[in-house]
Amino acid sequence: MEWKEILTRLIKNKLSLFGLIIILFFVLVAVFAPYLAPPRSPEDAYEIPRAGWQVEPQPPREGYLFGTAQGSYDIFYGMVWGTRTAFRIGVIVVGLSSLFGIIIGTLSAYYGGIIDEFFMRITDVFMSIPFLVAAMVLTTILGKGLDNVMIALVTFGWMGTARLMRSQVLEIKNEEFVQASIALGASDTRIIFKHIIANCIFPVLIQAFMRMGSMVITASALSFLGVGAPEGYADWGQMITFARDWILGGQGSALKYWYTVVIPGTAIMLFSLSWNLIGDAFRDILDPKLN
Amino acid sequence: MSKEALVEVKNLKTYFYTEEGVVKAVDGVDYEIYPGETLGIVGESGCGKSVTSLSIMRLVESPPGRIEAGEINFKGTDLTKLSEKEMRKIRGNDISMIFQEPMTSLNPVYTVGDQIIEAITLHKGVKRKEARRQAIEMLQKVGIPLPEQRVDEYPHQLSGGMRQRVMIAMALSCDPQLLIADEPTTALDVTIQAQILELMNSLKESYGMAIMMITHDLGVIAEVSDRVAVMYAGKVVEYTDVDTLFDDPKHPYTWGLMNSIPKLDKDVDRLEAIPGSVPSPLNFPEGCKFNTRCPLAKGKCYDVEPPLEDTDGGHMVRCWRYEHLEEIKKRGERIYEDRGVQK
Ligand SMILES: Nc1ncnc2c1ncn2[C@@H]1O[C@H](COP(=O)(O)OP(=O)(O)OP(=O)(O)O)[C@@H](O)[C@H]1O
Ligand code: SF4
Ligand SMILES: [Mg+2]
Numbered sequence: 112m113e114w115k116e117i118l119t120r121l122i123k124n125k126l127s128l129f130g131l132i133i134i135l136f137f138v139l140v141a142v143f144a145p146y147l148a149p150p151r152s153p154e155d156a157y158e159i160p161r162a163g164w165q166v167e168p169q170p171p172r173e174g175y176l177f178g179t180a181q182g183s184y185d186i187f188y189g190m191v192w193g194t195r196t197a198f199r200i201g202v203i204v205v206g207l208s209s210l211f212g213i214i215i216g217t218l219s220a221y222y223g224g225i226i227d228e229f230f231m232r233i234t235d236v237f238m239s240i241p242f243l244v245a246a247m248v249l250t251t252i253l254g255k256g257l258d259n260v261m262i263a264l265v266t267f268g269w270m271g272t273a274r275l276m277r278s279q280v281l282e283i284k285n286e287e288f289v290q291a292s293i294a295l296g297a298s299d300t301r302i303i304f305k306h307i308i309a310n311c312i313f314p315v316l317i318q319a320f321m322r323m324g325s326m327v328i329t330a331s332a333l334s335f336l337g338v339g340a341p342e343g344y345a346d347w348g349q350m351i352t353f354a355r356d357w358i359l360g361g362q363g364s365a366l367k368y369w370y371t372v373v374i375p376g377t378a379i380m381l382f383s384l385s386w387n388l389i390g391d392a393f394r395d396i397l398d399p400k401l402n
Numbered sequence: 403m404s405k406e407a408l409v410e411v412k413n414l415k416t417y418f419y420t421e422e423g424v425v426k427a428v429d430g431v432d433y434e435i436y437p438g439e440t441l442g443i444v445g446e447s448g449c450g451k452s453v454t455s456l457s458i459m460r461l462v463e464s465p466p467g468r469i470e471a472g473e474i475n476f477k478g479t480d481l482t483k484l485s486e487k488e489m490r491k492i493r494g495n496d497i498s499m500i501f502q503e504p505m506t507s508l509n510p511v512y513t514v515g516d517q518i519i520e521a522i523t524l525h526k527g528v529k530r531k532e533a534r535r536q537a538i539e540m541l542q543k544v545g546i547p548l549p550e551q552r553v554d555e556y557p558h559q560l561s562g563g564m565r566q567r568v569m570i571a572m573a574l575s576c577d578p579q580l581l582i583a584d585e586p587t588t589a590l591d592v593t594i595q596a597q598i599l600e601l602m603n604s605l606k607e608s609y610g611m612a613i614m615m616i617t618h619d620l621g622v623i624a625e626v627s628d629r630v631a632v633m634y635a636g637k638v639v640e641y642t643d644v645d646t647l648f649d650d651p652k653h654p655y656t657w658g659l660m661n662s663i664p665k666l667d668k669d670v671d672r673l674e675a676i677p678g679s680v681p682s683p684l685n686f687p688e689g690c691k692f693n694t695r696c697p698l699a700k701g702k703c704y705d706v707e708p709p710l711e712d713t714d715g716g717h718m719v720r721c722w723r724y725e726h727l728e729e730i731k732k733r734g735e736r737i738y739e740d741r742g743v744q745k
Binding site for chain 2: 287291292293294295296297298305306310
């Protein structure tokens with residue numbers, strides 16, 4: 112199937128169109144962040160400015176569209192620049208972990224034997240450790256910070272892709288067209304890139320879309336648990352962390368600080384929902400049984 | 403033969419080491435292919451036809467498979483001794499192969515043009531534009547109408563016969579000296595089958611290449627072969643030119659094969675069939691491997707395997723009692739049970 116056709120069908124499907132629009136919206140926010148929320152100085156654009164030194168969150172008002180969070184951090188600013196962080200985490204973590212997964216899965220399946228045995232044992236070991244715990248422990252060891260969060264998420268995030276890729280490649284490599292291409296004198300690298308990966312990549316892409324959303328949630332969770340971005344760094348997880356002590360607004364007005372929770376919560380939810388919708392639609396389009 | 407052989411397979415043994423034991427898929431095969439001729443390889447399913455051809459291409463899956471012994475001399479080079487890299491230069495360039503399933507032998511995600519272009523650029527080192535021109539020319543040569551248009555179509559847009567033509571175009575794009583065709587027409591309709599065989603015959607003439615035609619269909623053999631090797635249980639049991647084989651089959655197995663196909667042009671009212679089935683390659687019988695099914699099996703047949711012997715002027719037969727069969731044939735008798743009456 113051609114890309115053009117896939118895109119047309121993604122747009123025709125209402126749910127994935129919704130997903131695409133939301134993602135596009137976030138892309139625009141990320142791209143135009145410097146105009147939407149001009150930083151004080153370009154070097155520390157990711158540092159959320161503070162409205163003062165008040166501990167208690169303050170509701171939306173003139174100049175602070177979404178209000179301020181605990182410690183007077185500007186929520187609007189944090190959300191806008193946090194969009195960039197969300198994409199950065201998503202793209203880098205999903206990109207790198209998928210790449211490792213693809214390499215390991217492909218080598219395992221294509222060469223089989225001892226290589227397969229070796230990689231699959233490693234995969235099993237990594238899979239046996241609960242993801243969030245593993246990522247948290249590794250981040251703690253490496254030290255607080257987004258880069259370390261990403262390293263941890265990549266380290267423990269490639270196994271699903273590796274397994275998926277392996278089963279895909281095992282299926283494709285015995286196809287006659289692979290044999291035919293070998294019989295024409297094609298080399299291993301050519302076979303792998305041109306014939307095998309091209310035929311296996313879609314399920315992996317679908318999985319990657321799904322993971323884009325969940326990675327941002329996981330990264331937020333790590334921030335929430337205190338091993339993520341340093342305080343004041345523009346990151347949605349950080350914004351949620353600010354809300355931790357203010358989820359309930361105390362006597363008489365439980366929803367007093369709603370903006371601290373609802374705004375970052377909605378952004379994270381929409382972001383991950385959109386990737387899932389696109390992934391789902393993708394799967395429907397590519398599932399030959401449904402065509 | 404006076405000409406020098408293009409391919410000379412000598413005592414080839416290819417075994418598979420499986421959990422159930424050693425599968426002796428090819429167990430001492432000898433034959434030659436001369437430039438410009440078609441050698442037919444015929445035999446029942448599982449007798450090792452495909453493994454022989456994969457051995458020549460060095461495409462036997464390893465593990466579990468391995469070429470145990472023997473030589474495959476191609477223009478004086480023993481292919482069994484070549485490195486994978488050297489072998490890649492031969493595949494698709496000097497020796498090409500087409501497979502049984504035209505439905506799955508083309509990659510569904512590329513156009514047929516892309517795939518022929520790949521075959522061309524792999525060995526010829528020409529620019530893409532020139533490769534495309536050659537691809538269109540090849541499509542035309544294999545009888546595909548509107549080649550300029552077809553070149554940009556995907557495999558699923560073509561019929562089975564068309565796809566097999568595309569496969570042939572790919573295989574021939576680098577002008578090989580040997581084309582191995584493993585049941586190239588089995589998956590096709592009878593009329594398309596005939597067209598493809600005709601195409602292969604005419605391309606053989608114009609390219610002057612040799613063809614190794616693998617099939618279980620004696621009809622195909624009769625249509626295209628110059629010489630024939632009949633295989634049974636990993637060995638060649640009869641080996642001669644096509645006319646001699648059909649006029650005077652000397653091995654009881656060949657005799658059985660010939661009499662189990664209905665002959666519409668001859669006044670034969672009875673069909674004979676070979677009883678039983680091919681023994682498992684995991685436990686071949688002692689002596690002649692055909693002795694479990696051979697109506698003539700007797701004494702020595704159960705103890706010692708017969709050699710492939712020249713009976714007269716190059717007609718090779720692997721049987722202790724072929725002279726006995728000759729007498730039976732002269733008397734007009736049959737050796738197999740009737741399978742039924744054909745009318
Ligand atoms: N990869 C493999 N592993 C184990 N055994 C194998 C393998 N490939 C082939 N064999 C065995 O080798 C024997 C010969 O197989 P081969 O494919 O050459 O038969 P064939 O004559 O081509 O039959 P067909 O007409 O069905 O294609 C068979 O018994 C088969 O089971
Ligand atoms: S050697 Fe014996 S068993 Fe084998 S084919 Fe000849 S007669 Fe039959
Ligand atoms: Mg076969």
